[in-house]
Amino acid sequence: xxxxxxxxxxxxxxxxxxxxxxxxxxxxxxxxxxxxxxxxxxxxxxxxxxxxxxxxxxxxxxxxxxxxxxxxxxxxxxxxxxxxxxxxxxxxxxxxxxxxxxxxxxxxxxxxxxxxxxxxxxxxxxxxxxxxxxxxxxxxxxxxxxxxxxxxxxxxxxxxxxxxxxxxxxxxxxxxxxxxxxxxxxxxxxxxxxxxxxxxxxxxxxxxxxxxxxxxxxxxxxxxxxxxxxxxxxxxxxxxxxxxxxxxxxxxxxxxxxxxxxxxxxxxxxxxxxxxxxxxxxxxxxxxxxxxxxxxxxxxxxxxxxxxxx
Numbered sequence: 001x002x003x004x005x006x007x008x009x010x011x012x013x014x015x016x017x018x019x020x021x022x023x024x025x026x027x028x029x030x031x032x033x034x035x036x037x038x039x040x041x042x043x044x045x046x047x048x049x050x051x052x053x054x055x056x057x058x059x060x061x062x063x064x065x066x067x068x069x070x071x072x073x074x075x076x077x078x079x080x081x082x083x084x085x086x087x088x089x090x091x092x093x094x095x096x097x098x099x100x101x102x103x104x105x106x107x108x109x110x111x112x113x114x115x116x117x118x119x120x121x122x123x124x125x126x127x128x129x130x131x132x133x134x135x136x137x138x139x140x141x142x143x144x145x146x147x148x149x150x151x152x153x154x155x156x157x158x159x160x161x162x163x164x165x166x167x168x169x170x171x172x173x174x175x176x177x178x179x180x181x182x183x184x185x186x187x188x189x190x191x192x193x194x195x196x197x198x199x200x201x202x203x204x205x206x207x208x209x210x211x212x213x214x215x216x217x218x219x220x221x222x223x224x225x226x227x228x229x230x231x232x233x234x235x236x237x238x239x240x241x242x243x244x245x246x247x248x249x250x251x252x253x254x255x256x257x258x259x260x261x262x263x264x265x266x267x268x269x270x271x272x273x274x275x276x277x278x279x280x281x282x283x284x285x286x287x288x289x290x291x292x293x294x295x296x297x298x299x300x301x302x303x304x305x306x307x308x309x310x
Contacts, residue, residue, distance in 0.1 A: 001298055004298055005295055005298065008291055008294050008295065009291065011291075012287050012288070012291045015283070015287045016283075016284060016287065019279065019280050019283040019284060019287075020044070020048065020280060021044075022276075022279060022280075023047075023276035023277065023279055023280040024040070024043055024044045024047055024276070026272050026275060026276040026279070027043060027047060027272055027273055027276045028040055028043050030272035030273075031270070031272075033272070034273075035047070051277075066277075068154050069257065070257065070258060070259055070262045071259055071281060072153060072154060073256070073257060073258045073259075074244075074247055074248065074251065074258040074259035074260065075285065076152060076153065077174070077177055077178060077181060077247045077250070077251075077258070078181070078240070078243050078244055078247045080174065080178045080181075081178055081181035081182045081185060081243060081247070082185060082240075082243070084178060084179075084181075084182035084186065085182050085185035085186040085188075085189045086189065088182065088186050088189075089185070089186040089187075089188075089189030089190045089193065090189065090193055090229075092108065092190050092194075093189060093190040093191070093192070093193025093194040093197065094193060094194070094197055094220075094225070096108045096190060096193075096194035096197075097193065097194040097195070097196070097197025097198040097201065097228075098197060098198075098201060098220075105194075108190065108194075109191075112187045112190055112191060115183055115184075115187055116184060116187045116188075120180070120184065120246050120249055120250070121249065121253065123180055123183065124180055124249075124250060124253045124254070125253070127176060127179070127180055128253070128254070152167065152170060152171075152174075155167055155170060173256075176254070177247075177250045177251075177254055177256065180250060181243065181246055181247055181250060184239075184242070184243070184246065185236075185239055185243055188236065188239055189236060192232040192235055192236060193228070193229065193232055195232075196228040196229070196231055196232045197224065197225075197228045199228075200224055200227050200228040201224060201228075203227075205223070206219065206223055206224055206227075209222070209223040230297050230300055231297075233293055233296065233297045234290075234293055234294055234297055236293075237289060237290050237293035237294070238290065240285075240286050240289050240290065241286050244282055244285070244286060245282075247259075247260065248260030248263065252264050259278060259281075259282070262274065262278065263275060263278045266278070
């Protein structure tokens, strides 16, 4: 297991190195780059030295302001969508995997396929049409976001007189984007969990456990789920990339402050430093979450790394 974790960490570091090189290449070859008078390796050293020591200022914002006002709201939306997909998708997936009714299974699969086939942009526009009464952001598109979102973590950590009111207000703004973003990961969760539960339920040790145990609940929580769920976690983690870019799309469509509108504005203004930093931050986050999910699965289910010892 230790060898497996070391290999995963090594792969993660190589991905970070590749992302850092791509980011510096974008900055180095960009028109009117502020680092034109330096060599490539000097640009690499200066750029990341300023980032790590919090000396870099982008779009009149420090790195801490970029993290709290731009990156954190986007990551928060993605995390809330993941939590929502787990809360909704796990019970439905377990039910679909255990039920013996073909009609119910076919109905769940049909609903999942229909929703999964709908593009995220189409769903967003449909929800906007149903729930929104103000279409000014379409008639007068602005590159600067009209909804200045604060992250929930930032509200909790910052002293405010009416902290509860701010949290409720922010949750109201988060409801629609989180609801839209939860749809696709929820569908993937339902499909993976139902498939793994159905396969695991047919194993001989589950049949033996159902005979020995007096309660079906014990069979479910002691034998079935501990063997079915961990094998699906890495596959769920691979969808983080799609979810992150869906979050950026939602932010652009709903005109929310976040990574999506920040990058969209950077493309409009041809700010390649912002684009490079966005590529590095998104890639690093996705790689980190994938690494943590794989390590977590190996920690609770060591058989995941059995191929290394065969």
